[in-house]
Amino acid sequence: MKKEDIITLPHASLRQRSKKIGLITKETLVLIDDMKTAMLDWENSRDHEITVGLAASQVNHLLRLFIVRDQKDPEKFIVFINPEITKYEGEQKTDYEGCLSIKEVYGLVPRYETVRVKATDINGKLFSLKAKGDMARILQHETDHNNGVVFVDHIKESKDAFFKLEKNGKLTKLDYEKDILNNSILW
Numbered sequence: 001m002k003k004e005d006i007i008t009l010p011h012a013s014l015r016q017r018s019k020k021i022g023l024i025t026k027e028t029l030v031l032i033d034d035m036k037t038a039m040l041d042w043e044n045s046r047d048h049e050i051t052v053g054l055a056a057s058q059v060n061h062l063l064r065l066f067i068v069r070d071q072k073d074p075e076k077f078i079v080f081i082n083p084e085i086t087k088y089e090g091e092q093k094t095d096y097e098g099c100l101s102i103k104e105v106y107g108l109v110p111r112y113e114t115v116r117v118k119a120t121d122i123n124g125k126l127f128s129l130k131a132k133g134d135m136a137r138i139l140q141h142e143t144d145h146n147n148g149v150v151f152v153d154h155i156k157e158s159k160d161a162f163f164k165l166e167k168n169g170k171l172t173k174l175d176y177e178k179d180i181l182n183n184s185i186l187w
Helices: 026-044 133-146 176-181
Strands: 053-055 065-069 077-099 102-120 126-132 162-165 171-173
Touching: 026 053, 026 065, 026 077, 053 133, 065 133, 077 133, 102 133, 126 133, 162 176
Parallel strands: none
Antiparallel strands: 053 065, 065 077, 077 102, 102 126, 102 162, 162 171
């Protein structure tokens, strides 16, 4: 897979709930490797952006599966099959988010500080973890993809929450009326 295989809004698959994976097959493992390749290809094509996660729905596979970069070793990926957030903890904090499926738009999104997640790993073993800070934000973002939700859905009523990434790497505030409401790809 390449970066071109990552679908963007308004593609219908980004708005659909993904299905549980019953059995981890050879095809599932190939999809996971392909997703890693697509993420890295996307990142290598950008000067000022990095990739931290990708859901299967973003490559048009409606399966409850996503991968995220290991924060301790960014060369490694953590695979979450049939992930479920079992608990939200702490306050909600607002911070910038972007998405490989929404080109050049960033937003200020409220997310819980801490989450507990259970999932199945690539070997079919159940695991659970407690994530804080950036990793908690990433897990909430990717879990949303499994449910047909994208980050702009959390902020569509907030006129001050949208930004565009400029070629120099700076974020510039978007005009809500002109750039967001009239840009039907976001909704």
